Each structure stands twice: as C-alpha cells, then as structure tokens.
Amino acid sequence: MSLTRRRLLQTAIAASVAPAFVSRAAAAGATQLNVGSIGHSIAHFPLYVGEQQGYFQQNGVDIGKVTEFSTGSLVGTAVTAGSLDIGSSVITDVFSLAKAGRSVKILGVSAGSYYIDIVASKAFLQASKLNEKSSIGDKIRAMRGKNIGITGPGSGTEALVLYVLKLGSIDKTRDVQLVNVGANIPSVLATLRTGRVDLVSFAWPLGQQAQVEDIGATFISPARGDLPEMTHEIQGVVYTTQDEIDKKHAAMVGFVRGYAKACTTIAKEPGRTRELLKGFYPNLDEKALDLTLDVYRSTSVSTNPMPSEVGFLRAVKFHQAVGLITEPYSYNDLIATKVIADAVSKR
Numbered sequence: 457m458s459l460t461r462r463r464l465l466q467t468a469i470a471a472s473v474a475p476a477f478v479s480r481a482a483a484a485g486a487t488q489l490n491v492g493s494i495g496h497s498i499a500h501f502p503l504y505v506g507e508q509q510g511y512f513q514q515n516g517v518d519i520g521k522v523t524e525f526s527t528g529s530l531v532g533t534a535v536t537a538g539s540l541d542i543g544s545s546v547i548t549d550v551f552s553l554a555k556a557g558r559s560v561k562i563l564g565v566s567a568g569s570y571y572i573d574i575v576a577s578k579a580f581l582q583a584s585k586l587n588e589k590s591s592i593g594d595k596i597r598a599m600r601g602k603n604i605g606i607t608g609p610g611s612g613t614e615a616l617v618l619y620v621l622k623l624g625s626i627d628k629t630r631d632v633q634l635v636n637v638g639a640n641i642p643s644v645l646a647t648l649r650t651g652r653v654d655l656v657s658f659a660w661p662l663g664q665q666a667q668v669e670d671i672g673a674t675f676i677s678p679a680r681g682d683l684p685e686m687t688h689e690i691q692g693v694v695y696t697t698q699d700e701i702d703k704k705h706a707a708m709v710g711f712v713r714g715y716a717k718a719c720t721t722i723a724k725e726p727g728r729t730r731e732l733l734k735g736f737y738p739n740l741d742e743k744a745l746d747l748t749l750d751v752y753r754s755t756s757v758s759t760n761p762m763p764s765e766v767g768f769l770r771a772v773k774f775h776q777a778v779g780l781i782t783e784p785y786s787y788n789d790l791i792a793t794k795v796i797a798d799a800v801s802k803r
Contacts (some may be wrong), residue, residue, distance in 0.1 A: 486518040487707035492535070493544040494528040495607070495639035496737075497659035498752050499566040499692030500544050504736045505729070506718035514717075515710035526639050527608045536560070536697060541704065542711065544694045546572075546612035547771050551781045554790060559698035561792035563708065564715050565763045567692030567756040570678035572616050574604075575663040577672040580654040588673065592682055595675060596624035605637040605647055605656030610780070612691060613657035618778040620676060620683075641665065648672050661740060661748035668744040679755045689774060690767040692756070701795060708792070712799035716761035723757045762796050763787075 493500040503522050506512050512519050519542075525531045528545035529552065535543040536558045543549070544566060553560040581587065584598045599621070606614040614634065621628050628634065635653050637644050641662055647653045649671050656662070663674040678686040694715065701708050722729045726749070733749055734740075740748070758764075765787045775781045 486513055486516050487704060487710070488518045488520065489541040489704070489707060489711060490523070490539065491519045491542045491544065492523040492525055492531050492540045494525055494531050494546070494549075495659070496524055496641070497571070497692075498661055498748055499546075499571055499659065499756075501733065501736055501752070502566055502715055502718040502722065502757075503544060503694075505721055505732050506714045508732060508735065509718065509721065511717040511721075512711060512714035515713045517707050517710040517714060519711070528611055529608070532558075532560075535695065538700075541700050541707075542694055542696050544692070546691055547693050547768075548610070548612040548615050548775065548780065550693060550695050550790060551772075551775050551785065552610060554785060555781055555783065560695055560790065561698055561701060561795075562693045562695045562763060562790055563712055563792050563795060564694045564719075564761050565690055565692065565758065565767075566694060567752075568688060568690055568758050568764065568767055569755040570612075570616065570686050570689050570691045571752070571756055572612055572657055572659050572691065573663045573674045573679075574616065574620065574655055574657050574676040575648065575666050575672050576655045576675035577648045577651065577653070578670065579651060581673060581675075586675075588675075592676070593624070595682075596620055596626070599624070599655065600626050600631050602654040603633045603635050603652065605635050605644065605653040605658070607639050607658065608636050613659070615775065615778050615780055616676075616678070617657045619774060622778065645669065645671055660751060661737065661744055664744040664747040664751075665741060667747070668741045679751060686770065686774060688755075688764065688767050689770040690763055691771070693763075696792070701792060705795065705798075708795045709798045712761050712796055716759070716799065719757050719761070720759040722753060723759050726753065729753070761799060762793070763791055 507519055528549035531543040531545045532549045532553050534540040550560050586598055604617055637647050644656055644658055666672040676682050733745055768787050772785055
C-alpha cells in the first residue's frame with residue numbers, strides 16, 4: 457500500500473499542491489496523480505475504496521492521500537491551475553469551469569443521483585407540523601422567511617435551494633436568508649442544533665447523522681423521488697482538463713479503470729463496503745452509516761464507468777433552470793468518452 461503523501465496548499469485557492477513523500481507505488485513506476493475533493497461526503501468514497509483496495513495501483517496510478525477543500529470552486533481552481541490532476545466534486549463545478557472557457561472533462565460519476573438533500577431542524581419540523589410524507593408544495597411554502605444553510609455561493613447545495621425556491625415562486629433575496637455554513641459536517645450539525653439555520657442544503661451523510669442524533673431530518677430529497685424530474689440526475693463527478701488528458705492519457709485510463717473497479721465493489725459487495733465505509737467515516741454513528749450506505753448503493757452507484765447521457769442532460773436542464781448556465785452543453789462537450797472507452801476496453 458502506498459505511503460500517505462502530504463500536500464501543502466500554497467495559496468487560498470490552492471495554487472499548488474506539493475507531495476512531501478514519494479510512495480512505494482510511485483517508486484515502482486506508477487504515475488502519481490494529485491487528487492482533491494470538496495469536503496468528505498459519500499460521493500468521494502470510491503476514491504477511498506480504490507486507494508485502500510489497491511485498484512489504482514494495480515492500474516499504474518498512485519493517488520496517495522486526497523486533499524480536501526472547503527468548496528467545489530477551490531477544487532476547480534486547483535484543477536485548472538494544474539495543482540491537481542483530478543478533482544472530485546459536483547457537476548455544478550464542471551459547468552462553472554466550462555462557462556469560464558476551461559477545457560474540463562468528466563472522467564466518471566461518483567453519484568448518479570442528486571446526493572444533496574435539504575435537511576430541516578427538529579424545531580422547524582415541530583413548528584411547521586410537516587414530515588417526510590407532506591406534499592412538496594407544503595414543504596416549499598414552509599421555507600419562506602427561513603434561514604437556509606448552503607456550503608457557499610455557486611455550489612450544488614445552493615443550486616438545489618434556488619431550484620426549490622423557484623418552484624415555489626419564493627424570492628431568494630427577499631423571502632429567505634441564505635447562510636454560508638461551509639462543508640464541515642460537525643459544524644453544520646451545530647448550526648441546525650443551535651437554530652442558526654432552520655434548514656440546510658448538504659450532501660450525505662449529514663441528513664442521516666441529523667436523524668440519528670435527533671437534530672432534524674431529511675426534508676426534501678431528489679434521490680428519494682421528492683422531485684421526480686431530478687431522478688437519476690448526475691451530481692457527483694470526477695474530472696480533469698483536456699491538457700492533463702493529453703499529457704497523461706495512459707494514467708487517466710488507469711485511473712478510470714481503478715475507479716470503476718471501486719464502484720463495482722461498492723455496488724456488489726455490501727459487507728466489504730460497509731467495513732470500508734467505517735474507515736472512511738470512523739466517527740459516524742453505526743445507524744447513520746447504514747442509512748448512508750443504503751441510500752448511496754441504491755440510488756447512486758453504477759458499475760459502468762461511462763456516464764448516463766440521460767442523467768447528464770437532466771443535470772444540464774436543472775442548472776439552466778436555476779440560472780447557473782445558459783449554454784446547452786452536449787454530452788460529448790464535457791465527457792471524456794475516449795478515455796473512458798479505452799478504460800472499458802482494457803478491463
């Protein structure tokens with residue numbers, strides 16, 4: 457197994473990431489790829505599985521330790537600056553980079569459903585007298601006048617809130633207060649517990665942990681089917697740039713093959729996957745861990761590394777609806793189909 461490599465972030469936007477150690481895998485001839493993710497959500501679990509199980513190393517790639525960033529925009533900046541070879545965040549960040557003229561390409565899907573939920577505090581639920589089975593219309597109307605947490609502007613968490621507010625004809629600046637809460641799960645749970653926010657838009661496993669700790673519960677969940685038009689919409693992705701593909705095509709193929717094998721393990725081996733998830737979330741409550749694993753495996757993981765075109769187009773439509781993009785990006789614009797096809801042919 458490769459030694460953990462530490463990376464030093466040279467600027468606030470992660471202008472460079474420098475490995476402090478050379479791993480045994482790299483010394484043996486594997487190509488080192490610097491990888492970064494947003495926070496520590498379940499969507500980045502395949503990276504952990506692939507590294508822990510040696511799937512990347514088996515395919516000539518060493519990813520070492522994944523560097524975590526507080527926002528997806530920082531991940532994207534680091535990828536386009538060349539500090540990271542691969543980013544793991546949400547498709548919102550890919551669209552933002554494409555909008556800015558960057559040659560960004562999706563290598564694989566980490567979550568084939570919108571794995572962000574809107575989680576309500578216990579106090580909000582008691583006051584509104586709403587629950588999971590309440591109508592989506594009643595839920596959205598109850599959000600008027602509330603403080604709603606998001607990880608930051610331009611994020612997938614904000615995008616979901618904006619979409620839901622638009623459905624209810626609720627003005628995002630006049631009728632609600634959006635609060636930037638960051639990406640640290642314990643800190644965000646504290647904002648719900650203390651009442652700083654009434655609801656928060658956040659990735660799994662925050663909602664599951666809130667339920668177990670009796671802090672709140674998942675209020676609106678696209679993956680659960682609360683918003684049918686978003687069912688199986690691609691959300692979590694791993695991506696790079698065309699420049700990196702041109703320079704490191706073989707390594708990118710190896711990465712995709714290792715990543716696909718990790719997703720296959722998650723989809724087909726629940727026992728082993730649960731043990732790996734305990735390592736990924738050592739402080740997560742056992743019940744919350746099971747809830748998270750169940751929803752992730754049942755809605756978001758595919759053994760096929762080639763992204764779904766339907767899921768991609770639903771993501772485009774969603775981001776157009778909330779005003780984050782105007783261009784009707786095509787599948788071939790943003791999917792690294794040649795890299796993925798080469799990876800599949802060599803599996």
